[in-house]
Amino acid sequence: xxxxxxxxxxxxxxxxxxxxxxxxxxxxxxxxxxxxxxxxxxxxxxxxxxxxxxxxxxxxxxxxxxxxxxxxxxxxxxxxxxxxxxxxxxxxxxxxxxxxxxxxxxxxxxxxxxxxxxxxxxxxxxxxxxxxxxxxxxxxxxxxxxxxxxxxxxxxxxxxxxxxxxxxxxxxxxxxxxxxxxxxxxxxxxxxxxxxxxxxxxxxxxxxxxxxxxxxxxxxxxxxxxxxxxxxxxxxxxxxxxxxxxxxxxxxxxxxxxxxxxxxxxxxxxxxxxxxxxxxxxxxxxxxxxxxxxxxxxxxxxxxxxxxxxxxxxxxxxxxxxxxxxxxxxx
Amino acid sequence: xxxxxxxxxxxxxxxxxxxxxxxxxxxxxxxxxxxxxxxxxxxxxxxxxxxxxxxxxxxxxxxxxxxxxxxxxxxxxxxxxxxxxxxxxxxxxxxxxxxxxxxxxxxxxxxxxxxxxxxxxxxxxxxxxxxxxxxxxxxxxxxxxxxxxxxxxxxxxxxxxxxxxxxxxxxxxxxxxxxxxxxxxxxxxxxxxxxxxxxxxxxxxxxxxxxxxxxxxxxxxxxxxxxxxxxxxxxxxxxxxxxxxxxxxxxxxxxxxxxxxxxxxxxxxxxxxxxxxxxxxxxxxxxxxxxxxxxxxxxxxxxxxxxxxxxxxxxxxxxxxxxxxxxxxxx
Numbered sequence: 302x303x304x305x306x307x308x309x310x311x312x313x314x315x316x317x318x319x320x321x322x323x324x325x326x327x328x329x330x331x332x333x334x335x336x337x338x339x340x341x342x343x344x345x346x347x348x349x350x351x352x353x354x355x356x357x358x359x360x361x362x363x364x365x366x367x368x369x370x371x372x373x374x375x376x377x378x379x380x381x382x383x384x385x386x387x388x389x390x391x392x393x394x395x396x397x398x399x400x401x402x403x404x405x406x407x408x409x410x411x412x413x414x415x416x417x418x419x420x421x422x423x424x425x426x427x428x429x430x431x432x433x434x435x436x437x438x439x440x441x442x443x444x445x446x447x448x449x450x451x452x453x454x455x456x457x458x459x460x461x462x463x464x465x466x467x468x469x470x471x472x473x474x475x476x477x478x479x480x481x482x483x484x485x486x487x488x489x490x491x492x493x494x495x496x497x498x499x500x501x502x503x504x505x506x507x508x509x510x511x512x513x514x515x516x517x518x519x520x521x522x523x524x525x526x527x528x529x530x531x532x533x534x535x536x537x538x539x540x541x542x543x544x545x546x547x548x549x550x551x552x553x554x555x556x557x558x559x560x561x562x563x564x565x566x567x568x569x570x571x572x573x574x575x576x577x578x579x580x581x582x583x584x585x586x587x588x589x590x591x592x593x594x595x596x597x598x599x600x601x602x603x604x605x606x607x608x609x610x611x612x613x614x615x616x617x618x619x620x621x622x623x624x625x626x627x628x629x630x631x632x
Numbered sequence: 633x634x635x636x637x638x639x640x641x642x643x644x645x646x647x648x649x650x651x652x653x654x655x656x657x658x659x660x661x662x663x664x665x666x667x668x669x670x671x672x673x674x675x676x677x678x679x680x681x682x683x684x685x686x687x688x689x690x691x692x693x694x695x696x697x698x699x700x701x702x703x704x705x706x707x708x709x710x711x712x713x714x715x716x717x718x719x720x721x722x723x724x725x726x727x728x729x730x731x732x733x734x735x736x737x738x739x740x741x742x743x744x745x746x747x748x749x750x751x752x753x754x755x756x757x758x759x760x761x762x763x764x765x766x767x768x769x770x771x772x773x774x775x776x777x778x779x780x781x782x783x784x785x786x787x788x789x790x791x792x793x794x795x796x797x798x799x800x801x802x803x804x805x806x807x808x809x810x811x812x813x814x815x816x817x818x819x820x821x822x823x824x825x826x827x828x829x830x831x832x833x834x835x836x837x838x839x840x841x842x843x844x845x846x847x848x849x850x851x852x853x854x855x856x857x858x859x860x861x862x863x864x865x866x867x868x869x870x871x872x873x874x875x876x877x878x879x880x881x882x883x884x885x886x887x888x889x890x891x892x893x894x895x896x897x898x899x900x901x902x903x904x905x906x907x908x909x910x911x912x913x914x915x916x917x918x919x920x921x922x923x924x925x926x927x928x929x930x931x932x933x934x935x936x937x938x939x940x941x942x943x944x945x946x947x948x949x950x951x952x953x954x955x956x957x958x959x960x961x962x963x
Contacts, residue, residue, distance in 0.1 A: 618962055
């Protein structure tokens with residue numbers, strides 16, 4: 302295994318410590334609960350937005366904590382749901398009179414933990430609700446999921462609900478916004494290589510030298526089919542068509558288009574994919590109103606990419622356009 | 633080869649086309665010269681800042697074009713200097729009455745092309761000068777270089793000279809700023825794997841399963857030594873010490889610390905490296921005033937990282953703090 306790791310058991314805590322050291326004015330690391338939170342949260346005038354999930358998807362979600370985005374992220378170990386008591390304590394720590402929204406990608410392990418934490422926190426008087434994200438069109442059920450998986454489209458849900466919360470929306474209104482964005486967001490990914498979890502030290506699944514996994518999940522779950530390696534434009538067609546056809550996105554639609562890298566793919570290749578996706582959408586009469594190219598939700602060091610479309614309307618576009626400040630800064 | 637590529641010969645143009653499609657309001661792609669420029673450049677009230685280099689280092693430099701950063705980038709093919717006539721035409725196209733600064737990382741091939749383009753453009757009346765960046769402390773001369781190589785530290789030179797230019801500085805003043813930042817910027821990198829150029833289709837050099845290249849160049853050039861794989865903290869010590877000792881950085885210094893990914897390394901690992909580097913600097917009495925963690929100057933899909941330090945003073949910190957808007961946007 303060729304990774305920057307010390308003790309694999311300390312991989313996540315050491316990453317979080319580095320993240321907090323790099324952002325001393327804005328982020329706080331709470332080692333007891335493996336928690337990253339905004340230094341100025343909870344804010345009694347806004348709903349607290351919290352996302353939890355396994356680690357290994359960075360920048361999701363610990364690097365999406367900041368003004369206009371998450372108030373806190375509660376990560377588990379690599380590809381593992383966070384422990385129940387961490388989520389429970391995080392929920393109480395972030396409790397605001399306006400409420401707490403727990404955002405969760407739809408995986409059975411996470412769902413169980415967050416549902417339980419929500420119930421227990423509510424029993425202690427915290428105004429808390431949960432919203433599940435399930436944007437992956439690849440498969441209906443999956444290795445760790447009943448129903449669709451939640452993948453890179455979670456970025457748009459986070460951004461929109463966080464913007465609504467910053468504007469002062471109440472918990473029900475924030476949930477309405479999140480459900481609305483989730484309902485018009487669709488994603489599909491493709492793996493060129495498997496990923497290697499630090500604690501395993503070897504690839505999570507086998508993929509032949511000339512094979513790709515079309516519709517892969519962000520934990521290496523199987524997709525729709527194992528295909529032979531093909532030119533980039535054909536790969537775009539393989540994953541864009543199912544995304545377009547699912548909602549479906551139609552002639553006249555205005556969309557946000559995200560090309561998300563899965564961890565091991567250079568941004569040069571992502572822009573090449575973006576160009577083809579943009580042109581294919583234009584040919585269908587679908588206008589790209591907002592573009593996102595880079596890494597938003599990864600699968601460790603997996604070479605691969607996903608394409609996400611969000612159908613925009615004035616409300617969603619306005620929320621996506623609100624300012625935000627997170628650790629993924631350029632300057 | 634597992635890459636998102638169509639025809640390797642079209643890799644760079646297709647990437648640039650995607651970049652322009654994703655940024656229709658701010659960027660213009662000029663296929664004749666393989667050029668990415670700001671839509672609103674040249675601006676007659678400011679010095680135009682242009683960087684050229686081989687491709688394969690993205691986001692450097694085509695994705696660093698935008699307000700407060702580059703006016704244009706003139707890339708060659710992967711790991712190849714741009715053709716002379718492209719640089720010459722780019723220089724004329726970006727000519728402003730206040731002048732043009734050509735920023736070049738110190739590689740012999742690039743130096744030759746840019747020196748020639750500068751001479752020819754000057755002969756046609758363009759007020760143009762050239763500034764070479766050489767922040768890599770690993771080796772004195774290298775495969776493609778007489779003198780030190782220019783690597784990820786170029787980000788800081790670009791940011792500072794661009795900020796000075798936006799403020800209205802004249803060409804001599806912009807050059808003074810660039811030389812000053814270059815003189816206090818030091819970098820060293822490490823490769824865990826080789827990179828694979830699309831046109832070659834196989835790794836550029838051999839690195840054993842248990843080996844790393846300490847001091848690698850961003851084109852896979854040899855560094856100081858081939859070492860056995862080691863824990864992340866030890867790797868940080870291997871590359872941070874030479875950086876600190878070179879300037880040298882001293883007790884009481886305030887620095888910018890960049891942990892730059894070389895293309896195939898997840899950001900989770902970069903933050904882990906950051907934490908160790910930050911703590912090692914603190915132990916030496918060196919304060920990190922600004923943090924940069926992510927991909928700034930890559931080597932295609934190479935797994936690896938580099939560490940850059942910049943000694944800050946009020947002037948440099950103020951310039952780094954100026955606003956900028958480039959394609960690497962989060963929102």
